Amino acid sequence: MKSLGFVEVSGVVAAVDALDIMCKSADVSLVSWERKLGGRLVTLIVTGNVSAVTAAVESAKASCIKKPCATAVIANPHSETVRLAELSAKRLEKKTSETKTDDTNEPKNENSVKAPAKKPAAKKNSKKADSSAESTLEKKD
Numbered sequence: 254m255k256s257l258g259f260v261e262v263s264g265v266v267a268a269v270d271a272l273d274i275m276c277k278s279a280d281v282s283l284v285s286w287e288r289k290l291g292g293r294l295v296t297l298i299v300t301g302n303v304s305a306v307t308a309a310v311e312s313a314k315a316s317c318i319k320k321p322c323a324t325a326v327i328a329n330p331h332s333e334t335v336r337l338a339e340l341s342a343k344r345l346e347k348k349t350s351e352t353k354t355d356d357t358n359e360p361k362n363e364n365s366v367k368a369p370a371k372k373p374a375a376k377k378n379s380k381k382a383d384s385s386a387e388s389t390l391e392k393k394d
């Protein structure tokens with residue numbers, strides 16, 4: 254039976270460290286990750302058998318560079334809980350595929366540099382300049 258493990262940690266670097274620890278310590282795989290508060294709070298979701306997920310979450314809790322804010326292991330997740338994790342995984346997959354398509358639309362030449370757009374020069378109002386010159390001529394007479 255597949256179980257879900259959750260580790261919530263402060264910061265992306267700490268989250269990557271926690272994921273590395275979990276994947277090296279037990280036979281688990283990443284389902285998804287969620288970044289909140291601009292990446293200051295990251296939730297990792299892993300899956301595997303119950304004993305592997307429990308061992309992975311416990312080793313991340315013990316060895317991560319930052320102490321996790323929250324951890325949980327759901328041994329037999331309800332279908333709605335699984336659906337929530339799958340929705341998160343689909344959002345991650347969609348973001349990843351959008352990034353890949355954006356990269357393919359970029360020009361291939363890495364040495365090309367785009368020049369910044371120039372602002373059009375402001376046109377001087379020549380009528381105002383002519384009328385002010387005429388008014389100073391009239392005052393002198």
